[in-house]
Ligand SMILES: NC(=O)c1ccc[n+]([C@@H]2O[C@H](COP(=O)([O-])OP(=O)(O)OC[C@H]3O[C@@H](n4cnc5c(N)ncnc54)[C@H](O)[C@@H]3O)[C@@H](O)[C@H]2O)c1
């Protein structure tokens with residue numbers, strides 16, 4: 001059977017495609033290439049360029065390929081952009097996910113893995129790492145758009161022969177340990193990507209968004225997870241569902257928080273040189289602090305992270321950024 005990866009030309013999806021191929025799976029990709037790249041998709045995967053909401057194209061993909069699982073990465077991902085354009089985010093993340101889920105149900109696809117996010121939690125009421133059972137109260141349209149998709153999946157699984165795993169990713173960073181992919185979008189706004197680009201001189205400077213948060217040093221705290229550990233959790237989720245495991249929502253993070261200033265210090269240390277940073281106002285939609293409790297993913301999926309090391313994550317992100325510079329890309 002083949003696995004359909006939506007958004008397989010994007011940052012995380014392109015790693016997923018490599019991990020699936022490494023595991024001996026047949027892989028089909030659909031991507032409209034809005035933020036992803038054709039070159040980022042492993043040549044062994046069968047590629048369809050198009051939109052996940054194109055029901056006719058989805059029917060064709062299911063007719064052409066013996067697909068038993070969908071891993072759904074396609075979507076819009078920038079928290080402050082979602083604050084400025086909420087309806088665009090509800091359209092691409094919620095409405096189009098609904099269309100994809102309907103296509104999956106129509107074709108009788110039994111297994112579905114969904115890219116959910118720590119943003120479904122907002123700022124938790126408790127300081128300790130969040131478990132999946134805490135209140136879900138997203139602080140951005142992005143987080144709400146993803147939570148609505150989780151709800152659609154839950155209700156669909158109650159009504160149909162359909163099992164899903166929603167993985168709530170914390171902050172994904174780093175690159176494939178074999179150097180085959182990495183975060184490649186020039187427009188990426190993620191802290192580690194932006195800091196590496198600044199350290200390497202691709203950007204003149206960068207800003208720290210907000211220094212007055214109720215955190216130890218006043219900057220936001222996040223749980224940074226290596227992309228390769230993350231895609232391994234998806235493989236485990238597929239194995240579990242194929243073996244009869246039920247639907248699940250599980251955190252994917254390591255359980256340690258780092259502030260923006262701590263991340264920047266780590267980038268300076270790993271890179272070996274200082275770089276210019278300015279301080280500016282808070283960015284819209286940012287929760288102060290969010291850290292995962294990953295116990296459920298470890299227990300239910302048998303997930304064993306291998307790359308839980310901030311310096312190592314930054315080193316792999318820097319190496320990929322240098323690779324892009326050598327390619328004369330961004
Ligand atoms: N990067 C993170 O830290 C992070 C954290 C939590 C959750 N996520 C989720 O993981 C998923 C992947 O994120 P990413 O960082 O790889 O983003 P990305 O922008 O690199 O990848 C998204 C891919 O989806 C494609 N796409 C978008 N809308 C589409 C549509 N309607 N039809 C077909 N293709 C479409 C884009 O062209 C791109 O290739 C997203 O759903 C995101 O919300 C990411």
Ligand SMILES: O=c1ccn([C@@H]2O[C@H](COP(=O)(O)OP(=O)(O)O[C@H]3O[C@H](CO)[C@@H](O)[C@H](O)[C@H]3O)[C@@H](O)[C@H]2O)c(=O)[nH]1
Pocket residue numbers: 077078079116117118119169170171172189190191192194206207208209210220221222260283286290
């Ligand atoms: O140039 C920058 C970029 C980011 N930040 C800060 O760094 C932190 C992390 O920001 P970023 O890397 O943009 O990630 P998040 O906004 O936390 O969101 C990411 O992580 C979420 C899960 O936690 C995902 O759902 C989102 O898709 C993904 O973009 C935030 O406090 C930002 O304000 C800066 O100070 N300067």
